[in-house]
Amino acid sequence: MARYTGPKSKIARKFGEAIFGDDKSFEKRNYPPGQHGNNRRRGKKSEYAIQLMEKQKAKYTYGILERQFRNMFEKATSSQGITGEVLLQLCESRLDNVVYRMGIAPSRRGARQLVSHRHITVNGEIVNIPSYRLRAGDVIGVREKSKSLSVIQSALENSNNVYEWISWNSEKKEGTFVSIPSRIQIPENINEQFIVELYSK
Template sequence: MSRYRGPRLRIVRRLGELPGLSRKQPKHAYPPGQHGQDRKKRSEYAVRLEEKQKLRFNYGLTETQMLRYVRRARRVKGSTGLVLLQLLEMRLDNTVFRMGFAPTIPAARQLVNHGHITINGKSVTIPSYGVRPGEVISVKDNEKSRKIVERNLEFPGLSNIPSHLEFDKAKMTGKVNGVVEREWVALQVNELLVIEYYSRQA
């Protein structure tokens, strides 16, 4: 299944606030469609599916990528749900978004794809790259890259910088000091239900 490229507000109306997908707020609080205001009680499967979809759409992943991350999380000691969230939060595109270089995760992915971001001075064009403690993330030192990011920094997607990141706005540089803590994950999601959803597949 390919990455979603349709109307973002439609997804926000269906799943609730997704800070990584869109900054816009929908006019209506109920889901889209003819029966949006008249939803019946959902099954356990539907609840788990919705939590999984929140993660998928917020971080801009394909179904194959999600399954791969769940399998990686299962191999790590500790809470599988927490490890999954940490793997997703430590992606380069999400880290660029959390530092304010881009207003949304799709915009951050584009910045990375187009070569505007460097790690430890070297250009990295892989949005799924997992950043590690000690790495320094910067905007490429050229006028075009700096202008794009300067414009984005005026209206960042999220105002709070997570505690595991250190950010210098003047130099347009950030440093990863550790792994993200659960309280700094901006998305309201029940990660245990996501793990339960994948329990038969992973």
């Protein structure tokens, strides 16, 4: 399964925000990486550079590689609605993202691992495809044998995120993907219009 496995803090510093979650290294050095650190003079970015960075930020945030992201953009383009908003909705509808949003895993990378290792069910059936696209009404749960895993229990104990488009039953350790979120409900700091402009060139 293809995924980014490189340094996370360096990428977070590149974009100037902790896109992979809490990061002590980023907090200490929240300036772009490079040999001259914070003293390096950085010229004004071109329009293309800004658009490219926004696309890369979205890809790293959701853990999606280029070909898959491009396919999602083409699907968003052929769908009804605003292309950029639909693109983010497709990203949010991925199984690994929803597992992370529900608090079952502390990060999207951790959520992807739980899904791949067959710890997660969708409507009672084990699904081990992180990119599986959920539909409104789907029930996502922790497999019975996996409910006692310390990594899952720890993540749930430390989770305090609440999303209007997701419901969670802590006793059953399962939740419902109530609806596809609107753009205003998606908390990620991504300017999707720049991504649309980049791919439309």
